[in-house]
Amino acid sequence: MPTLTNWNDTIRWDVPDDQFKTPKQISDVQAIVKQAFERNQPVTVVGALHSTTECMVGTGIVISMKNMNELLSVDRRDPERLTVTVQAGMSLHQLCSHLKEKGLQPPVILEFGNFQIGAVSGTHANDTSITREAQFSSFILSVKLVTPTADVMEISETQNTEYLPAIRSHFGMFGVVCEVTLRVFESQLLRVSVHTTEVDTFLDGFEGKLETLKADHDQVFGMLFPHTGKLFWQCRKFVEPGTPGPSPPVSWMDRIESKGVNLYKDVLLPLVKAGTSVNKSAAVAELLSTAVIELPMGIFSHGSYVINPCDRGIIYSERDPGFDFYDWVFPEQHWGDMVRGFLQLSDHFRRERDFALPLPALIYFIRKDEASLLSRSRGANMMAIDPTYQDPEDPGWKAFRLAFNEIAVQQGGIPHINKTRDGAISHFVRTQDPEVIQLYLQKRKELDPKDLFLNDFFRTMFAEYI
Template sequence: MPTLTNWNDEVQFDVPNDQFKKPEQISDVQAIVKQAFEQDQHVTVIGAMHSTTACMAGTGIVISMEKMDSILSVDKNGLTATVQAGVSFRQLCSHLKELGLQPSVLLEWGNFRIGAISGTQANDTSMKRSAQFSSYVQGVKLVTPTGEVMEISETTNSQNLAAIRSHNGLFGVVCEVTLRILETRPLQVNFQVTNVDSFLDDFTEQVKGLKSDNDQVFGMLFPTTGELLFQRRKFVEPGTPHGWLDPIESKGISLYGGLFLPLVKALTALRPSAAVAQLLHAALIHFPLKIIRHTSYIMDPCDRGIIWSEDDPNFEFYDWAFPEEKWPDIMRAYLQLSQRFQRERNYIQPLPCAIYFIKQDESSLLSRSRTANMMTVDPEYPDPTDPTWREFRFAFNEIAVLYGGIPHINKTRDGAINHLAKAIDPDVIRQYLELRKQFDPKDLFLNDYFKTMFSGFL
């Protein structure tokens, strides 16, 4: 009986051997689903299990799409790619790179499988256009809960496309995905280091400047020092020479994932006092920031999708998105909460809080930016098992909802399941669930996680 485990080992569930299915073609999926429908068995489809919530945990039949991993076609003129659901993001990037093409959204997690992220809230950061991967899904081939094959696209059954871009595995089995892609344009990357208080005091002008000068901006706030690092990215013309740091950047945020994170995890395991830990972390932070603030280089966007192996650092994140105009207030509240936990609980946030810019986007029904431009407050922690980290998450939930926060379904353990239905327009949730019920009248694809999350509407 295999035990399935998410990327940081915090979500596990057992699946009997005869109920763990790895189909190799659409007809296999149809046979599996038809039998489940006839026998009233629940069905769950898993991707790379990178989520930190139990959104992928299921009972009954569990389907892995890992053997359906072919890139079916690439239309260089129409700028689309059609792939099977088990294709990884890294696999897609590698193939497109050879053709001088790139995905529309540049994710750093190469393990993601396209079928899964075609209908979730997976996003990068963007100042100019949508940052959500599913917004660029032009169509899918879906095996419905009755075992039939349905095509949903911008021209066929288009009334269902916005919901399918938020499918979360609840509408059936996505077997093929057609994506909008782009001609490759290299990314020029440089860095800006500032103090968070200065940035917040001049927030409107600071954000205006970031938007006018960059295509993408990714931020990291270090709560222990108040330093704020922005990685600024701008598309440049092909043929621009690459810089010497490109191979490092293609492994992720170089000084973060390769050096800073392992050291922080080692220090956290020693359990020093908050005062001592703050001094140690400040030293760790200052050195990389002094180096990186003078760095500028150019890279191929397709090199951002890297594969994280099982022994890579298994830290945890906690991603909430907030309306842009409310971000300064929630950021101050987050910093106050961090300071309170340091005083009262001898607890600090040693890892940075990640900041993404998510442009307003109604392409998917459960988009976190349907009504406004959003910015995230995404705390990270090196030890997912720490009980005080859990208490901090619960405390953060309480203030997040006060500022219009929307939790990430896949990245907020103890967050999305309790708060997402309260944060999104109830009419949108009803529309989503009514359509989902039409696809799955027996609720075979509705697992316990989503039953709880949508309990007030079911």
């Protein structure tokens, strides 16, 4: 009996041998779904199990697409609209490897190369971007879907178009996505530089500084250290081939990233986990944060390096240390107030509960984007505050998350369905336009009349609508 475990070992469930399916072709998927439909069995499709919520947990038949991972075609007929078609089980790392050989790159390259394309084609998976959409699903042009009635349906810009915005938010609830066609781009290098500042300095004249940041870069990723207020901006700019290489003293960084070494997971996180395994006091957390993260990060602000974005999709193995995210995004105009609330909350937990966050809160940008019905940026440009913690099961971390929820809701925050425990299931639907939710559920019900692909997580999340 397989035991399925999510990536940071916080969610586990057993699946009977005869209910765990690994199809190799679309006809296999049809046969599995047809039988489930006739027997009224629930069906769940799992990807890389990277979620930290139970959105991927289901009873009945569980389908893994890991054996359907082939590159099917690359279409270069229109230089302005390059596309690739892949089977749904292909990982982002595999996709990047294939495209790099062809001088191409995906539109969004996340640092987690384990992600399967079928899964991220319809979830909140995103990177950070100033100049184009940050959500992977926004670049999906077509999917081949085995519907819950076991029919094969193509959903694209020319066929069954009315389902396309919904399928970009499928979250496994519309059937089994078997093939995905997405837009890709000619390969372009990224020049990466790091700039440091104090968060109070950045918030002073926030609107002007935000516009300057946007004007000068294509992507911006931030790390905010709550106990010092230090803010690191990793600024990325697309550059032309032949651009000069990195400048000292960080010239070694491009070689490290190109070899799949991630400083966060391979160096910094293990040190923090080792240091807090004996003593979890706030004083130790702050010392570790400064010693193993902030000071080394300061080195990077003295130079820049150039990487191929395809080298960013790093594989996480089962041996990698688990850690936890708590990902909310906020309208830009509310972000400053949310940062202040987050820092006050962190200070309160440090003083009153001897609890501190040694790892930084992550910051990224998502442009206003209506391509998918459940987009977190349908109404406005958004900025994230995504606290991270090295021990997912620490009760102090849970208490902090619950307190963070209350502040986040007050500031118009929207949680990440896959990554926000205690938040997504309670708050996501309340942040959305009711008409959009109703349209989404209507389209879902049309394809899944028996609700076989609707698990307990989503039944709870959409309870007031269904």
